[in-house]
Amino acid sequence: MIRKGSFAIVLMLLFSFIAMPLWHVAPAAYAATKTVPAGDLATLRSYLSSAQPGDIIEVSGTFTVSNGTIATSVNGTAGNYITIRGTGSGATFNFTASAGNAAFHVKHHYYKLENLTINSNSQSNKGLLIEASHGYVTNVTVKNTLAEGFKIRKNAQYWLFSDSTAQNTGQSGKFGEGFYVGDADQNWTTAPNPDQSGYITFLRCSAIQTKNDGFDFKEGTHHIKVVSSTVDFQNTVPESTVGNNGLFMRANNVQVIDTTVKNNAGTGQAFRTSKITASDGIAYGSNLEFKGVTGNNLAGAMIYTNYTSNKLFTDYTMTGVSGGLYASGSNTATSSSPSSFTEMTWSGEGGSVYATSVNLVLNKSASASTEWSATYAAAKAVDGSTGTRWASASGTSGGQWLRIDFGSNQTYGKVVIKETSFPNITSFKLQSSNDGTTFTDITSGTTIGASKTITFSPVASRYIRLYVNSASDEANVNEFEVYSN
Ligand SMILES: [Ca+2]
Numbered sequence: 001m002i003r004k005g006s007f008a009i010v011l012m013l014l015f016s017f018i019a020m021p022l023w024h025v026a027p028a029a030y031a032a033t034k035t036v037p038a039g040d041l042a043t044l045r046s047y048l049s050s051a052q053p054g055d056i057i058e059v060s061g062t063f064t065v066s067n068g069t070i071a072t073s074v075n076g077t078a079g080n081y082i083t084i085r086g087t088g089s090g091a092t093f094n095f096t097a098s099a100g101n102a103a104f105h106v107k108h109h110y111y112k113l114e115n116l117t118i119n120s121n122s123q124s125n126k127g128l129l130i131e132a133s134h135g136y137v138t139n140v141t142v143k144n145t146l147a148e149g150f151k152i153r154k155n156a157q158y159w160l161f162s163d164s165t166a167q168n169t170g171q172s173g174k175f176g177e178g179f180y181v182g183d184a185d186q187n188w189t190t191a192p193n194p195d196q197s198g199y200i201t202f203l204r205c206s207a208i209q210t211k212n213d214g215f216d217f218k219e220g221t222h223h224i225k226v227v228s229s230t231v232d233f234q235n236t237v238p239e240s241t242v243g244n245n246g247l248f249m250r251a252n253n254v255q256v257i258d259t260t261v262k263n264n265a266g267t268g269q270a271f272r273t274s275k276i277t278a279s280d281g282i283a284y285g286s287n288l289e290f291k292g293v294t295g296n297n298l299a300g301a302m303i304y305t306n307y308t309s310n311k312l313f314t315d316y317t318m319t320g321v322s323g324g325l326y327a328s329g330s331n332t333a334t335s336s337s338p339s340s341f342t343e344m345t346w347s348g349e350g351g352s353v354y355a356t357s358v359n360l361v362l363n364k365s366a367s368a369s370t371e372w373s374a375t376y377a378a379a380k381a382v383d384g385s386t387g388t389r390w391a392s393a394s395g396t397s398g399g400q401w402l403r404i405d406f407g408s409n410q411t412y413g414k415v416v417i418k419e420t421s422f423p424n425i426t427s428f429k430l431q432s433s434n435d436g437t438t439f440t441d442i443t444s445g446t447t448i449g450a451s452k453t454i455t456f457s458p459v460a461s462r463y464i465r466l467y468v469n470s471a472s473d474e475a476n477v478n479e480f481e482v483y484s485n
C-alpha cells in the first residue's frame with residue numbers, strides 16, 4: 001500500500017523529472033583561472049581548445065615545442081577576453097622543430113597575451129601571427145624568426161601592443177620585419193579587397209636587429225600609432241632589396257610619436273613613406289605624421305617621402321644622421337608646429353595612449369609660498385625625478401602652496417602627487433586659476449603618501465595649485481604630475 005504522503009512524494013519526483021529539462025537547457029560554463037603546470041604544452045593546448053570567454057590561462061617556465069604551431073580555437077567576447085598570462089618571470093615557448101608559417105597563431109577575437117617569450121629558433125616564418133580583432137599584447141618578446149616577428153593581418157583591428165619586443169627577426173636572410181601590419185597587395189589574404197587591418201597601437205615597443213624594416217605598414221592598412229618606441233639595428237646592415245628602414249609606411253593615417261630609430265649601418269631611412277596605387281586602383285600612403293621623432297647614428301637619411309602632405313613636426317632630433325633630413329630624391333613633408341599636434345584617437349583598444357601619458361606640468365614654471373633652499377625649490381616638484389623635491393621653508397607647515405603655470409590653457413582630469421621623502425601633509429586642496437592669483441577649488445584630500453592619484457571631472461585652466469591646509473611638519477612634494485585623464 002502506498003500511503004498518501006508517499007504518493008505525494010512520488011508525484012513530486014515525477015514532476016521533477018518532467019520539468020528538469022526546462023531548467024537544465026544547457027550545461028552552464030564558467031570562466032576560470034586555469035594554471036598550466038610549468039612547461040606542460042599538452043595541458044596548455046587542452047585549455048586553449050576548451051577555453052571559455054573570460055578564462056585566464058596562466059603559464060610559466062619553458063615550453064619545448066616540437067610539434068607545430070600553438071593556436072587559439074575559441075573566441076572571447078567584448079567583456080570577457082581570453083587571457084594567456086605568463087606568471088612569475090613569464091613563460092618561454094622554445095621551438096625545436098618546424099612550426100611552419102607561425103609559431104603562435106591568434107585567429108580568434110578578444111585575446112590578451114601577457115609576459116611571454118616566443119623563441120622561434122628559425123623554426124617558423126612568423127613569430128606571433130594575429131588574424132583576428134580586439135586584443136592586448138603586453139610584454140611579449142618574439143625572436144629568431146625566419147621572417148616577420150609580429151604579423152597582424154586579414155583585417156585584424158583594435159590591438160594595443162605595449163612593452164613588446166621583436167628581436168633578430170629575418171633569419172632567412174631577406175624578409176623579416178619586426179612588426180608588420182597587413183600584406184603587400186599581391187599577397188592580400190582578403191583579395192580582391194585590401195587588407196584593412198587598422199586601429200592598431202604600438203606603445204613602448206622595440207625592434208632590435210631586424211633583418212628587414214623595424215616596422216612595416218602595408219597598402220590598405222590604416223589608423224596606426226607608434227608611440228615611445230625604438231628601432232635599433234645595433235650597427236648591423238639590414239637586407240637592402242626589400243626593406244632596410246626603421247619604419248616603412250604605405251598605410252593611411254599613421255602617427256609616429258616620440259619614437260627613435262638608431263644604429264643603422266645600412267643606407268635605409270629612419271622613416272620611409274611611400275604613397276602608391278595598389279592593385280585595387282586606390283592610392284594608399286596619405287596622412288602620415290611624425291611628432292617628436294629621433295634619428296641617431298644612421299648611415300642613411302632621416303626621411304624619405306614622395307607625398308608632401310605628410311607632416312613633420314619640428315620637434316624632431318637628429319644626431320649622427322649621415323644622409324641628412326631628407327634622402328636623395330625625396331620630397332619634403334609639411335613642416336608643422338608641435339603645439340598643433342593632436343593624437344588620433346578611437347574608441348577601443350589603444351585608442352588613446354599618448355595624450356593620457358603626457359605629464360602636462362613636466363618642467364613647467366613652478367613657484368611656491370616658500371622654499372627650504374634652492375636645492376628644494378618649487379621646480380624640483382615638476383622635474384620628473386622622485387629623487388628631488390620641493391620643501392617649504394624651515395618651521396612652516398599649513399598654509400603653504402605649490403603653483404604651476406602650464407604656459408597656456410590646459411584641460412586635465414588627473415593629478416598624481418608623490419610625497420616620497422616626508423609624508424607630512426595631512427590635508428590639502430587642488431585649485432585652478434586663469435590669472436595665477438584667484439583660485440577655485442577643484443577637489444580636496446587628507447594624507448598623500450608615496451603616490452596618490454586623484455581624478456576629477458576635467459578642468460581647463462592656465463594654472464594649477466596644491467594648497468596645503470595642514471601638515472605635521474614642512475611640506476615636501478617629490479613630484480606633482482598632471483594628466484588629461
Ligand atoms: Ca619591408
Ligand SMILES: [Ca+2]
Pocket residue numbers: 380381382383384385386387388389390477478479
Ligand atoms: Ca622631483
